[in-house]
Amino acid sequence: SQELEQSPQSLIVQEGKNLTINCTSSKTLYGLYWYKQKYGEGLIFLMMLQKGGEEKSHEKITAKLDEKKQQSSLHITASQPSHAGIYLCGADIYTGNQFYFGTGTSLTVIP
């Protein structure tokens, strides 16, 4: 079973375009993490959100946790080839120390 649904599964965008990746849970999220994984490499921490309505930005990447804490979005502005990779959301859904990941979104940025 997939506790966290990510959409879309893959994205191909032209350099300079904006894009959004969504992460949805059927249960309340107790902390939501976003990671980036370059192909064949480990996970790179992007940011974490804890409070409903919280929004964080780092360079051209912005993530938000909705008020009901059941969905998060990751938005990239003016995408660059360096943004390419797999984006993963992760969350503690049950507050029982069981941390789940979404299936990931593969992003390709065409120069």
Add this chain to the structure above:
Amino acid sequence: NAGVTQTPKFQVLKTGQSMTLQCAQDMNHEYMSWYRQDPGMGLRLIHYSVGAGITDQGEVPNGYNVSRSTTEDFPLRLLSAAPSQTSVYFCASSYDGMTGETEAFFGQGTRLTVV
């Protein structure tokens, strides 16, 4: 800072062989966990530990054993490897679980192939 160190980075096993994936962290984190990453399945939790001497099962624990004798180390054991265990394995640690209050750190991964 070493962070989370996983060894080995690559491993090929024959069906039925046993091996241990090592994970060590030097940040004095209480919480450590193991995941496997498979195409189309994302990362799935295998086992986790909230402190030395305490372990528990995650989403896909079958075929794997863990122990936590020290705060620093959290090895993952495959007692009898099967082709279905071919995957990329990640170890993670954080100060107090994965609640979003503190950052979680991941190792670089171990790519395991069982033939």
